[in-house]
Amino acid sequence: MQNLQSIKQRFGIIGRSELLERALGIAVRVANTDLSVLITGESGVGKEVFSKIIHSLSQRKHNGFIAINCGAIPEGTINSELFGHDKGAFTGATADRKGYFETVNGGTIFLDEIGEMPLDTQAYLLRILESGEYIKVGSSKVLKTDVRIVAATNVNLQDKINAGKFREDLFYRLNTIHIPVPALKERREDINLLFRKFASDFSEKYRSEVVRLDEDASKVLTNYSWPGNIRELRNLAEQISVMAEKRMVDAEALRDIAPQLFKHNLPMMQSSEKGDSGIADMNEREILYKLLFDMKNDLAYVKNLISDLIRENNLKVEDIERLRQFGLPAPTSNDLRSSTDPVNLNTDFNSKSPVEEFVINNPVNEEPTFIIHESSEEDFHPSEEFEENLSIEDMEKSFITKALKKHRGKRKEAAFELGISERTLYRKIKQYEIQE
Numbered sequence: 537m538q539n540l541q542s543i544k545q546r547f548g549i550i551g552r553s554e555l556l557e558r559a560l561g562i563a564v565r566v567a568n569t570d571l572s573v574l575i576t577g578e579s580g581v582g583k584e585v586f587s588k589i590i591h592s593l594s595q596r597k598h599n600g601f602i603a604i605n606c607g608a609i610p611e612g613t614i615n616s617e618l619f620g621h622d623k624g625a626f627t628g629a630t631a632d633r634k635g636y637f638e639t640v641n642g643g644t645i646f647l648d649e650i651g652e653m654p655l656d657t658q659a660y661l662l663r664i665l666e667s668g669e670y671i672k673v674g675s676s677k678v679l680k681t682d683v684r685i686v687a688a689t690n691v692n693l694q695d696k697i698n699a700g701k702f703r704e705d706l707f708y709r710l711n712t713i714h715i716p717v718p719a720l721k722e723r724r725e726d727i728n729l730l731f732r733k734f735a736s737d738f739s740e741k742y743r744s745e746v747v748r749l750d751e752d753a754s755k756v757l758t759n760y761s762w763p764g765n766i767r768e769l770r771n772l773a774e775q776i777s778v779m780a781e782k783r784m785v786d787a788e789a790l791r792d793i794a795p796q797l798f799k800h801n802l803p804m805m806q807s808s809e810k811g812d813s814g815i816a817d818m819n820e821r822e823i824l825y826k827l828l829f830d831m832k833n834d835l836a837y838v839k840n841l842i843s844d845l846i847r848e849n850n851l852k853v854e855d856i857e858r859l860r861q862f863g864l865p866a867p868t869s870n871d872l873r874s875s876t877d878p879v880n881l882n883t884d885f886n887s888k889s890p891v892e893e894f895v896i897n898n899p900v901n902e903e904p905t906f907i908i909h910e911s912s913e914e915d916f917h918p919s920e921e922f923e924e925n926l927s928i929e930d931m932e933k934s935f936i937t938k939a940l941k942k943h944r945g946k947r948k949e950a951a952f953e954l955g956i957s958e959r960t961l962y963r964k965i966k967q968y969e970i971q972e
Contacts, residue, residue, distance in 0.1 A: 540557055540560050540561065543560060543564060543589065544560070547585055547589055547592075549582075549585065550726065550729050550730050551723060551725075551726035551730065552725065552726065552729070553718060553723030553725055553726050555722055556718055556723055556726065559715050559716060559717050559718065560589070562713065562715050563586050563589045563593075563715055564589070564593060566590065566713045567590045567591075567592075567594045568593065568595060569594075570684055571712045571713050572665060572684070572685050572686070572687070572709060572711075572712045573590060573685075573686045573687070573710075573712070573713045573714075573715060574650075574687050574688070574689070574713070574715070575587065575686065575688040575715045575717060576688070576714065577688075577690065577716060577718070577719065578690055578719045578763075578765055579690045579765065579767075580720075580764050580765035580766055580768060581717045581720070581765045581766060582717065582766055583648065583688040583717055584603055584646060584648065584688070586686075586715055587603065587644070587646040587686040587688065588601070590644070591643070591644040591646075591684075594644070594684070596642060596644055596684060599640070599643035599644075600639065600641075600643035600644075601640070601643055601644045601646070602639075602640050602643070602644075602645055602646070603646040603648060604617075604618070604636060604645065604646065604647055605648045605649055606647055606648065606649045606650055606651075606652050607648075607649035607652035608649075611654045614653070615656070615657055615660065615673050616629075616635065617635060618635050618636050618637060618657065618660070619637055619638075619670050619671070619672055620633050620634045620635030620637075620672045620673070621633050621635075621673035621674050621675075622674040622675045624674065625672075625674020625675070626673070626674065629673075629674065635670075635672065637670060637681045638679065638681065641682055641683060642683070643683065644683065644685075645683050645684070646686045646687075646688070647661075647685060647686070647688070648688045649689060649690070650688065650689050650693075651689045651690075651693055651701075651702060655701070655702075655703065658702065658703045659703070661685075662703060662705060662706045664681060664683070664685075665685065665709045665710070668680050668681055669681075687710045693707050693711075719762070719765055720762040720768075720769065721762050724758050727757050727758050727762075728749070728754050730766065730770075731749065731757060731769060731772075731773050732748075734774070735748070735773050735776070735777055738773060738774050742777060742778065744777065745783045746783065747780050747783050747784075748783060748784050748785065749784075749785050749790070750784060750785065750786045750787070752787040753785050753786055753787045753789075753790045755787075756797050759837060759840075760797045761830075761833070772794055772797075775793060776790070776793055776794070779793050780793065824928060929968070932964065932968070933964075933968040933970065935954060936950070936954065936961065936964055936970060937970055939951075940965075940970070947961055947965075
């Protein structure tokens with residue numbers, strides 16, 4: 537197997553992430569076979585590069601390679617584009633036309649956005665994968681082709697199958713080898729490496745000095761979620777190369793150029809007006825998992841923000857020994873500075889006291905820091921602890937029951953409020969045996 541570093545250099549891949557190298561390793565190992573490959577990953581992560589690696593390292597490298605975006609070809613013409621047509625097959629077919637599976641015979645076809653392929657086209661593709669046979673549009677003659685198929689998608693095909701929009705048998709034929717390409721937020725150690733590479737490229741393009749980021753600006757890039765992945769990072773590097781007044785860019789200058797980098801909003805579910813499309817296509821459990829994952833990232837950001845406020849505002853925590861009595865780590869001497877308003881800790885921690893505790897990881901000293909905020913007892917109300925049911929199925933059943941009751945059994949309105957399709961709601965009602 538070829539060295540991964542030489543593969544990176546050959547195809548211009550920047551990064552040292554373990555997830556990235558694992559994906560590259562799979563691509564290199566399967567390249568010299570004829571197995572079908574399914575590449576998954578968010579939009580903008582570079583899935584097409586992996587298809588080119590597979591083709592270039594295979595025995596088909598001297599034959600043709602073509603990349604086709606299935607979502608960009610109209611449904612009425614995609615069969616003609618892929619498989620060709622005979623003269624007179626439809627209005628406007630004034631001559632015979634060869635399809636991609638005929639022109640790239642012996643090579644590799646990369647089918648991007650495979651989840652957008654129409655169902656009838658999926659049936660044609662399945663036949664090619666099983667027997668290598670296909671028929672042109674308007675013809676009755678069976679043709680043979682020897683093409684390797686590499687497919688890619690940025691959606692969950694299992695959800696498409698559940699919605700009746702993708703063939704399950706085709707999925708298993710395509711998914712012989714699965715290559716998950718990590719999103720940029722999953723390889724944060726590569727973000728600044730990629731930025732420096734893009735900045736160097738644009739400095740040559742515009743014949744200017746290379747822009748650089750100071751430490752604070754680099755942290756902003758690292759903490760950003762990058763929904764557009766590498767494509768978004770490349771566009772940002774070009775924007776900064778053109779717009780920055782100074783070649784050393786700090787956080788304030790970065791805020792002026794790209795304020796979106798400083799927004800840390802919690803995720804919000806939006807309803808879709810297109811039936812099963814959009815959020816309705818997502819599995820309910822995956823939505824919950826995604827919300828929890830994004831909330832975890834935002835909490836980490838808030839912790840870092842509060843930690844900075846502690847140092848910048850000279851906060852002080854007194855009575856350190858009392859903290860230790862309760863098994864709580866005390867702040868270091870470097871973190872304790874003078875304060876004109878000392879905090880009173882003479883309170884029984886085991887009772888319902890008006891003491892709020894916040895434990896924040898100090899990124900500098902790697903030791904926890906405490907903020908003890910004193911409030912009046914009037915701000916608190918009696919509370920009762922109870923065992924909470926954390927079953928996702930029970931939560932789903934409860935939400936559906938409440939929504940149906942609220943809308944007096946009207947499924948369409950209940951489904952809209954729940955953010956799911958009416959079809960999914962009907963399935964859930966049967967699954968949980970909910971009495972309307």
